[in-house]
Amino acid sequence: MKIAILGTGAVGSSLGRRWGQAGHVVFYGALEPDAPDVMELVEQTGQSAKAGRCRDAVAGSDIVLLALPWEQVRSVLESAADLKEKILIDCINPMLSDLTDLQFGFDTSAAEQIAAWFPESHVVKAFNVLSSAAMQNAGFGSASASLFYCGADGEAKSVVRTLGEELGFEPVDCGPLRAARWxxxxxxxYIHLAVFEGWGGDCAFKMLKR
Amino acid sequence: MKIAILGTGAVGSSLGRRWGQAGHVVFYGALEPDAPDVMELVEQTGQSAKAGRCRDAVAGSDIVLLALPWEQVRSVLESAADLKEKILIDCINPMLSDLTDLQFGFDTSAAEQIAAWFPESHVVKAFNVLSSAAMQNAGFGSASASLFYCGADGEAKSVVRTLGEELGFEPVDCGPLRAARWxxxxxxxYIHLAVFEGWGGDCAFKMLKR
Structure with missing residues (x-):
């Protein structure tokens, strides 16, 4: 699959490298595509990987991972020419800068706002309850972390489910896009536990079943 | 320990039976303490168990499990003579009656409201992310479900943590009471997955760590 990764921070680089190594064509969108760290990331991601401006990465891909700060999402996507039928994977948590709480919630979510702004796309909330360490390795002993995801479009969700399974996650379909609130x-x-309660990034939720 | 269980539905009876069988003195608070199903529950819970009015159960106990509908909590606790230093275990999710969403959230929670109403007590949010089936049995194959809990008082949290460990749960201290929002x-x-996404009650979250 052709996957645009918008943002080359810990999240974008962790998932980009793994999807590239899994054989997908990864196109990083960055503010400075020629920066040394971006060029190094492209090299680590695989032979077919490249980097460019966000709008070019979106134009050349079927799937777009939004690994940007919340404040940048709308303007970056508005700069893209055409989002029609694109799958937008939203892994964003709209946090306050001190990480003590979300900016909003309860009767809306980042995912629902993105879907309202860009109704021609298919938004799937996914990978937002995983640290970059967990993204790099889904395994915790003999157990695998769960991938919680939701969205309005069944086919788009199915694509994201497969992209998660390829990385070793156990998919948990959480239903409609409004589940993104939860x-x-x-x-x-999860972030509170990692940052303020001593858990660090090497933890993840799993849904147990019997 | 002396534990009042207010409410004899699926949640109250599941935890009451297990704590009674673990050797604790369980005092059920019920609207009709002489009803046949309550008398049967008392018998299943153990020799030291009994049932009475909610106010009497609270008066005779150090710990109070709130296993009531959200709408009843305030009036039932207001009828209790004295909540000073009592540990209130809040396992309530203030749901809409059709189970499609919470009544409120984001900048408050059931637990925080209870603490504001009864500041002389020690509120600990716990057991609210567990179905009654999971309460009855924390084991899922070789894994154990996590018990997520939070509160303002360290000693009260420690008591609740022990009560959870006795039932086989792996405790996860989520910090201050405001974590109850999350x-x-x-x-x-969890309820959405159980009711609307086909998971049923035999599932539970676990925090994986490496």
């Missing part, structure tokens, strides 16, 4: 709160708990 | 949203996701 997933973003769950991520807030 | 725990109630996480419970909303």
């Amino acid at each position: 997933l973003e709160s769950m991520a807030m708990l | 725990l109630e949203s996480m419970a909303m996701l």
Whole structure:
């Protein structure tokens, strides 16, 4: 698959490298595509990987991972020529800068706002309850972390589910896009545990079943 | 320990039976303490168990499990003579009656409201992200479900942590009481998965660590 990764921070680089190594064509969108760290990331991602401006990465891909700060998402996507039928994977948690809480929630979510701004795309909330360490390795002993995801479009969700399974995650379909409200709160708990309760990034939620 | 269980539905009876069988003195608070199903529950819970009015159960106990509908909590606790230093275990999710969403959240939570109403007590949010089936059995194959809990008082949290460990749960201290906002949203996701996404009650979250 052709995957645009918008943002080359810890999240974008962790998923980009793994999808590139899994054989997907990764196109990083960056403010400075020629920066040494971006060029190094492209090299680590694989022979077919490249980097460019965000709008070019979107134009050349079917799937777009939004690994940007929340404040940048709308303007970056508005600069893209055409989002029609693109799958937007939203892994963003709209946090306050001090990481103590979300900026909004309960009756809306980042994912629902993105879907309202860009109704021609298919937004899937996914990968937002995973640290970059967990993105790099889904395995915790003999157990695998769960990938919680939701969205309005069944085919788009199926694509994201497969992209998660390829990385070793156990998919948990959380239903409609409004479930993103709960997933973003769950991520807030996860970040709180990691940052303020001593868990660090090497932890992840799993849904147990019997 | 002396534990009042207010409410004899699926949650109250599941935890009451297990704590009674673990050797604790369980005092059920019920609207009709002489009803046949309550008398049967008392018998299943153990020799030291009994049932009475909620106010009497509270008066005779150090710990109070709130296993009531959200709408009843305030009036039932107001009828209690004295809540000073009592540990209130809040396992309530303030749901809409059709289970599609919470009644409130984001900048408050059931737990925080209870603490504001009864500041002389020690509120600990716990057991709200567990179905009654998971309460009855924390084991899922070789894994154990996590018990997520939070609160302002360290000693009260320590008591609740022990009560959870006795039942086989792996405790996850989520920090201050305001973490209940995120725990109630996480419970909303859990209930959504159980009721609307086909998971049923035999599932539970676990925090993986490496």
